[in-house]
Amino acid sequence: MIELIQFPWSPFCIVQRRILEFSRAPFKIINIPSTDRTLVWKLTKQRYYGVPIIKDGRQVIFEVSEESQVVAKYLNERFSLGLFPQELRGVQSILWGYIENEIEGPCFKLNDIHWQKLVPKREQLAFLRHKERKFGRGCIDQWREQQDALIAELSRKLVPFEQMLVTRTYLLDMRPRFIDFNLFGMLSNLLYTGHYKIPEAHTGIEQWYERMSKIKLSNTREKLRS
Numbered sequence: 001m002i003e004l005i006q007f008p009w010s011p012f013c014i015v016q017r018r019i020l021e022f023s024r025a026p027f028k029i030i031n032i033p034s035t036d037r038t039l040v041w042k043l044t045k046q047r048y049y050g051v052p053i054i055k056d057g058r059q060v061i062f063e064v065s066e067e068s069q070v071v072a073k074y075l076n077e078r079f080s081l082g083l084f085p086q087e088l089r090g091v092q093s094i095l096w097g098y099i100e101n102e103i104e105g106p107c108f109k110l111n112d113i114h115w116q117k118l119v120p121k122r123e124q125l126a127f128l129r130h131k132e133r134k135f136g137r138g139c140i141d142q143w144r145e146q147q148d149a150l151i152a153e154l155s156r157k158l159v160p161f162e163q164m165l166v167t168r169t170y171l172l173d174m175r176p177r178f179i180d181f182n183l184f185g186m187l188s189n190l191l192y193t194g195h196y197k198i199p200e201a202h203t204g205i206e207q208w209y210e211r212m213s214k215i216k217l218s219n220t221r222e223k224l225r226s
């Protein structure tokens, strides 16, 4: 059985978790502390410390660069999910670059404002140190002060997706493709603590999000046949 090594609020882990749920394949979640990557390090033979990774029997799958989608492409092949069709090559990679930078940025900052509720006490020192070494001392307090501006930034950056959904059920097509799962993961990270909603103006995205949180592969196939 496939094992997903993750922590629950990570936007990138949510992408792969939702893809696995969508596939209907049985899988096991192994949660690790966000501050202790020992298991990832061991499974990847000291080649990677990020999450998510997946273990499928003897194979361990992980990303090879910031832009790679090794895990999603592996699951796509393994379960014939149709997430990376030939005709959307190029378009999808431009979009996942935007989603994983422009959309992920405000989402993770807004989520991190509530870090003390997410991170167990014994991990808080390592978590805060990791953030402050990457983003500067006091970064989380700054994000808290910038909360309204971050929500406005996110809302503005979501406009193209709202526009895509005017004429389509999913972002690029009448069925979900990889970038639907990608955007879903970033927004699920935003919504994880229950402190936020999808910005109000984006009713199309809100309805799409509902669909994306439930859709499973056979529904898609049935719909495609009809």
Ligand SMILES: N[C@@H](CCC(=O)N[C@@H](CS)C(=O)NCC(=O)O)C(=O)O
Pocket (backbone or CB within 6 Å): 010, 011, 012, 013, 049, 050, 051, 052, 063, 065, 066, 067, 068
């Ligand atoms: N492009 C990678 C990004 C993964 C990523 O940035 N994961 C974060 C957690 S959300 C991570 O583990 N970063 C390394 C670290 O925290 O040390 C993917 O799609 O999986």
